[in-house]
Amino acid sequence: MSISEISENSWQGILKVQADAYADILQEEIDVLKSKWKASPETCFVFQGPDNEILGYLLAHPWNSDEPPKLFEALLHKPAGDILYLHDLAVRRKARGFGVGKQLSSTLIEIAKLKKFERILLVAVQGAEGYWFKVGFREVHNIFLGPSYGINAKLMSFDAQGY
Ligand SMILES: CC(C)(COP(=O)(O)OP(=O)(O)OC[C@H]1O[C@@H](n2cnc3c(N)ncnc32)[C@H](O)[C@@H]1OP(=O)(O)O)[C@@H](O)C(=O)NCCC(=O)NCCS
Numbered sequence: 793m794s795i796s797e798i799s800e801n802s803w804q805g806i807l808k809v810q811a812d813a814y815a816d817i818l819q820e821e822i823d824v825l826k827s828k829w830k831a832s833p834e835t836c837f838v839f840q841g842p843d844n845e846i847l848g849y850l851l852a853h854p855w856n857s858d859e860p861p862k863l864f865e866a867l868l869h870k871p872a873g874d875i876l877y878l879h880d881l882a883v884r885r886k887a888r889g890f891g892v893g894k895q896l897s898s899t900l901i902e903i904a905k906l907k908k909f910e911r912i913l914l915v916a917v918q919g920a921e922g923y924w925f926k927v928g929f930r931e932v933h934n935i936f937l938g939p940s941y942g943i944n945a946k947l948m949s950f951d952a953q954g955y
Pocket residue numbers: 813814880881882883884887888889890891892893894895914915916917918919920921922923924926
């Protein structure tokens with residue numbers, strides 16, 4: 793079992809994870825997901841099981857604002873900034889509860905510290921805020937998230953230099 797950077801061959805597996813993890817809501821097009829990876833391949837990973845099956849993925853890229861990028865829209869240029877925006881973390885249902893999410897998020901936190909990002913920012917959807925709270929994220933209030941994330945979405949931040 794291992795975590796590795798994403799390659800062109802990973803995408804079929806990533807789409808399977810997305811379909812499984814977000815069965816009840818609208819999923820993003822492959823070009824949208826790939827635009828995040830192309831913008832910052834060194835902060836995007838997959839978790840592969842014993843037979844190399846992709847069981848989880850994490851996509852993140854640099855960002856420069858508390859206002860997150862819109863869902864369902866490709867990044868048109870390579871963003872820069874002191875913030876790492878965690879676009880998505882998803883794990884296959886059958887692989888949940890075994891620490892796959894924890895390992896992927898810990899990998900990103902290590903990179904954020906090494907590369908001296910100030911914060912990691914994300915929008916918690918599907919009630920995932922409790923999960924992110926356990927990882928060390930805290931809710932950020934009074935930021936407009938826009939309609940693409942849905943009404944119960946919560947902006948959350950992790951202080952990468954404070955831990
Ligand atoms: C959230 C998600 C990535 C967690 O992945 P995972 O591999 O199961 O996570 P881990 O095994 O590392 O951690 C599991 C721990 O988190 C807890 N947890 C999982 N989802 C939670 C939630 N919504 N609220 C609170 N705790 C949660 C589990 O109870 C478990 O706790 P424990 O370690 O004390 O037993 C996974 O449930 C998922 O893919 N969900 C659907 C996609 C999604 O919503 N992603 C987040 C987008 S912001």
